[in-house]
Amino acid sequence: MMTEQNHKIEKIFDEWKVAIIIASIGRRNEIEQLLPHLFSQTLPPWKVILSVEKNDDIPDGIPSAVEIIKGPRGLTAQRNRGLESVINNCDVIVFYDDDFIPARNSIAEIVKIFEKYPEIVASTGLVLADGVKKGGIEYDVSVDIVNNQSISNPPENIRDIDSLYGCNMALRAKAVGAIRFDETLPLYGWQEDVDFAGQLLVKGRIVSADTFQGVHRGVNKGRTPGAKLGYAQVVNPLYLFKKGTMRWKKALILVLKNIIANHMRLIWEEPFIDRRGRAKGNWIGLWHILTGSSDPRRINQIK
Missing domain, CATH: 3.90.550.10 (Spore Coat Polysaccharide Biosynthesis Protein SpsA; Chain A)
Incomplete structure (x- = not known):
């Protein structure tokens, strides 16, 4: 019934x-x-x-x-x-x-x-x-x-x-x-x-x-490799700020938060997170920003 x-x-x-x-x-x-x-x-x-x-x-x-x-x-x-x-x-x-x-x-x-x-x-x-x-x-x-x-x-x-x-x-x-x-x-x-x-x-x-x-569940299988994700952590917020869908303050905090977390965790790296790869990607992203060549699509070039 x-x-x-x-x-x-x-x-x-x-x-x-x-x-x-x-x-x-x-x-x-x-x-x-x-x-x-x-x-x-x-x-x-x-x-x-x-x-x-x-x-x-x-x-x-x-x-x-x-x-x-x-x-x-x-x-x-x-x-x-x-x-x-x-x-x-x-x-x-x-x-x-x-x-x-x-x-x-x-x-x-x-x-x-x-x-x-x-x-x-x-x-x-x-x-x-x-x-x-x-x-x-x-x-x-x-x-x-x-x-x-x-x-x-x-x-x-x-x-x-x-x-x-x-x-x-x-x-x-x-x-x-x-x-x-x-x-x-x-x-x-x-x-x-x-x-x-x-x-x-x-x-x-x-x-x-x-x-x-x-x-x-946060399954690790199939996720973006560390260096590629690290690049996106720096470049994507800047791209979205320029596009107008993310406020500059939020973009800046997001970038700094991830850079600091990745580098601090290098001392005691979690077994399920590639902090070294992410830190490497962060630095590549920062270099691309400083040289005016940053583009989210360049993530495909990151090794």
Whole structure:
């Protein structure tokens, strides 16, 4: 028998089309682990898009309901291909990283936010734990955290922000319109979510909400090598400042924070972070800035 709550969810589903886009490279196992959490949502997604480079990125036995889009690698390009495929036919677009595990009520809670607050154009959810900061979180541990810490009727606790966290963000499709991720930021596209938010902010409110939750596992496999990331840590903020999607103060703090962290950690380097590579990339980026030759796309030349 359908409860009153389930009836409300069903009614919302009839009116809202939610597309989930996952951009992935070389993480077949993580995709295989993520998909059941998408198809067991209390409010099922209208469409699930997997944007990859080649067949080797796709796990065996993938559900037929998953739409596969293939093209050249690069987070921004892969996300844009996903956007192009659904932007004119859905109401909400959700981006999850391939190593993110959402709570079962996440999609329903996302829709509730956009339905209740028409002025909100984008939202980032609550990350219960982030493995990026601790060398990764095992899948079983992530599931336990989601099951034990997420709650079925969480308080909204909505806060206005000026950026998004790309591992767990939702966008109002109508507000996105012609806005796309900047493909000048190649590979992992460091700060691409901040840049996208900077473009979207003129359309309405961007918020952080505790209502949709999950765990970012922070899997190390498939991430940008140390020297390349170190280059992006210096060059990308300057590029975004010049573009107008990042304030100069935030850009400066971000650059200095990463340079200091990378060099201080050279003394006691974490086993899961290539601080030497990052420091090397920092110096190459600084040299390119001083010589007027910095360009985010030059990350592809860094060894």
